[in-house]
Amino acid sequence: MKKFFLASVALLFLSSVLALAQTPYTMEPTDAPAELPKALSALLNPKGIRLLQAKNGAPTIVCEVWWAKSVDTHTSTSKTSSPYEGLATGALVGVLRFVEEGEDSRDQKMQAGFYTLRYAKVEADPEHSDNGAPQDAVLASPLWADKHPEQVLKLDELLRVSRLSAKTKKPVVINLMPVNPAYTEMPALITDDQGDCMVQVKIQLKAAAKAKPAEMPVSILLVTPIREDGES
DSSP: OHHHHHHHHHHHHHHHHHHHHHOOEEEEEEEOOTTSOHHHHTTBOSEEEEEEEEETTEEEEEEEEEEBSSBOBOOOOOOOOOTTTTBOTTOEEEEEEESSOEEOTTSOEEOSEEEEEEEEEEOOOTTTOSSOOOEEEEEEEETTTOOOTTSOOOHHHHHHHHGGGSTTSSOEEEEEEOOOTTOOSSSEEEEOTTSOEEEEEEEEEOOOTTOOOEEEEEEEEEEOOOOTTSOO
């Protein structure tokens, strides 16, 4: 019985190692680009992350993300168990860049370029949700449409500018996922057996007067799997 247990543990460990070795994604640090507007660049950490995917044996950039130096919060009265409940709706979380065409978490095509990322809880998409519960997310808006990055946008305005990111006339939604406590060192690159790829980081929360700065772990879904119909 003991030998069988040890053999099972060894097999599970080997499977995990093989799965890790087979993941096509890697991550590296990247500087904030000089072409960002100075007002926006001043709100971001100078170092972000670059997500790479191996294609034909060569690393190809999937996207780049730079995080806000501090993210606005609010006092939540909600009784939900969401770990992101304290983030202020419309608060700037970061900036995303696609070097080539990308997609959001709902298979909407996004042109190459820069997008602001702002927090919101959005209605579930029936095609991408099993339980219909509202989804914690960041909404992507093209840089040219998000004219006041230092301000917290009201939800109606955020939805309006985010709809400019895709040709579907729907807001562009990038899901925030449950944080995996097994990853204590951040930023961390996480892939699962369904083909999802997430980056888990700690963001700095904007502290109230005389309060100590606080951090919040965040897991952002950057890649979804390819479906049989060719969508991801």
